[in-house]
Amino acid sequence: MNCYRFETLISDYLGNNISHSMKSEMEKHLGECPNCRAKLEDMKQILHSLHKLPKLQTSANFNEKLMEKIEHHKSKKKFIFKQFVYKYSQPLSTAAAVIILLFGVYYIYNSIFPNMPNQKISTSEIQNNILNPTQLSQPANNSINNLQKKPQYVKAENDDSSETNIDQRNNFENKIKMVNKEK
Amino acid sequence: MINNNKKYSDEELIFQFQKGNEHAYLELVNRYKDRLLNFIFGYVHSKESAEDIVQDTFLKLYTSADMYREIAKFSTWIFTIAANLAKTELRKRKRRKIFSITDMGFDDKDYEIPSESNVPENSINSKYQMKYILKAIYKLDEPFKTALILRDIQELSYEEVSNIVDISIGTVKSRINRGRLKLQKILKNENK
Ligand SMILES: [Zn+2]
Numbered sequence: 001m002n003c004y005r006f007e008t009l010i011s012d013y014l015g016n017n018i019s020h021s022m023k024s025e026m027e028k029h030l031g032e033c034p035n036c037r038a039k040l041e042d043m044k045q046i047l048h049s050l051h052k053l054p055k056l057q058t059s060a061n062f063n064e065k066l067m068e069k070i071e072h073h074k075s076k077k078k079f080i081f082k083q084f085v086y087k088y089s090q091p092l093s094t095a096a097a098v099i100i101l102l103f104g105v106y107y108i109y110n111s112i113f114p115n116m117p118n119q120k121i122s123t124s125e126i127q128n129n130i131l132n133p134t135q136l137s138q139p140a141n142n143s144i145n146n147l148q149k150k151p152q153y154v155k156a157e158n159d160d161s162s163e164t165n166i167d168q169r170n171n172f173e174n175k176i177k178m179v180n181k182e183k
Numbered sequence: 184m185i186n187n188n189k190k191y192s193d194e195e196l197i198f199q200f201q202k203g204n205e206h207a208y209l210e211l212v213n214r215y216k217d218r219l220l221n222f223i224f225g226y227v228h229s230k231e232s233a234e235d236i237v238q239d240t241f242l243k244l245y246t247s248a249d250m251y252r253e254i255a256k257f258s259t260w261i262f263t264i265a266a267n268l269a270k271t272e273l274r275k276r277k278r279r280k281i282f283s284i285t286d287m288g289f290d291d292k293d294y295e296i297p298s299e300s301n302v303p304e305n306s307i308n309s310k311y312q313m314k315y316i317l318k319a320i321y322k323l324d325e326p327f328k329t330a331l332i333l334r335d336i337q338e339l340s341y342e343e344v345s346n347i348v349d350i351s352i353g354t355v356k357s358r359i360n361r362g363r364l365k366l367q368k369i370l371k372n373e374n375k
Contacts, residue, residue, distance in 0.1 A: 007364060008360065008364075010360075010363070010364070011356075011359060011360040011363055012356075012360070017356075039367070042367060042371075043363065043367060045311065046311065046316070046363065046366060046367060046370065047335060047363070049311050049313070049316050050316065050331075050335040050336055051335065051336075051338065053313065053316065053317070053336055054313060055217055055218075055221050055336075056217065056220050056221050056224055056230060056233075057217055057220070058216045058217055058220050058234060058237065059234060062216055062234065062237075062238075063209070063212060063213075063216075065238060066212065066238055066241055066242070069238055069242050070242060070245050073242060073245075073246065
């Protein structure tokens with residue numbers, strides 16, 4: 001073993017990271033070479049000094065400063081959230097108003113026309129639904145109710161028209177019967 | 184509450200903190216603040232900057248504790264965060280060109296060398312004065328210096344150094360061996 005080889009292995013020797021055979025080779029060289037002996041002792045001293053080196057210490061108020069930083073970070077996050085809310089407050093409130101308005105309209109619509117959707121159609125309701133439009137669209141004297149309730153008034157009218165009314169009535173009754181049969 | 188902190192490993196503390204225990208966080212801060220300061224000082228050569236970076240490291244620990252997974256040792260993880268922040272700081276300085284070559288030198292007043300009475304006896308008997316050792320360390324080239332600080336001053340394992348510096352264990356070993364020999368040469372020349 002030469003001095004150069006010995007030098008490169010000093011750290012491994014001190015750290016006990018070498019094989020037994022290598023170790024005995026190095027120790028053999030140590031016995032022969034005062035230079036390398038001195039070098040090894042020197043290195044031991046250096047490593048010892050490094051381990052014992054005075055360490056820097058953080059300032060006394062380190063933790064306090066850190067907590068302030070953390071609080072600042074938290075409030076910054078909150079601030080960003082606030083900014084977001086502020087920036088979008090107008091569109092957000094507009095959207096909310098529109099939604100409330102839509103619900104309001106829906107509620108009023110439902111209270112005016114209750115049970116409009118999902119309605120079960122009964123025979124009498126079909127009668128109303130079929131007859132009422134004719135009532136509305138035709139003059140009062142043409143309606144069945146008027147024919148029944150106000151016979152005198154009808155009689156005063158043209159006979160032909162009352163006949164057609166009776167025909168219409170029969171038609172409606174047939175329709176109702178058909179619907180009932182289908183049910 | 185953590186009453187007897189010494190019972191807990193670093194990893195147990197970070198898991199406690201992940202569950203919301205802020206006492207565990209403070210214990211980690213107390214365990215690592217000085218070690219990180221000495222480590223970062225090796226990069227930025229100013230106690231003030233080093234302390235700022237250590238603060239940022241712990242802020243990151245606070246905000247990103249969820250990122251920690253059991254696959255890494257806590258020490259490796261926190262040293263890596265600190266090293267990355269230090270490197271970012273150095274890049275910023277380079278861009279701003281604040282740092283001149285002379286600033287990179289070691290300054291006595293930065294390092295609070297204790298008075299003789301505070302130095303342990305066995306180190307007074309040592310052949311080398313602390314001051315010379317410190318100056319010699321900061322004369323080392325960057326890769327040797329970092330490896331040496333982590334291994335011989337911070338006393339981390341080769342594996343931990345390898346993870347922090349992101350090089351193989353073999354390279355860490357050779358850097359440390361060569362760094363020590365370089366240090367020895369610098370000291371020998373200064374003591375002549
Ligand atoms: Zn020799």
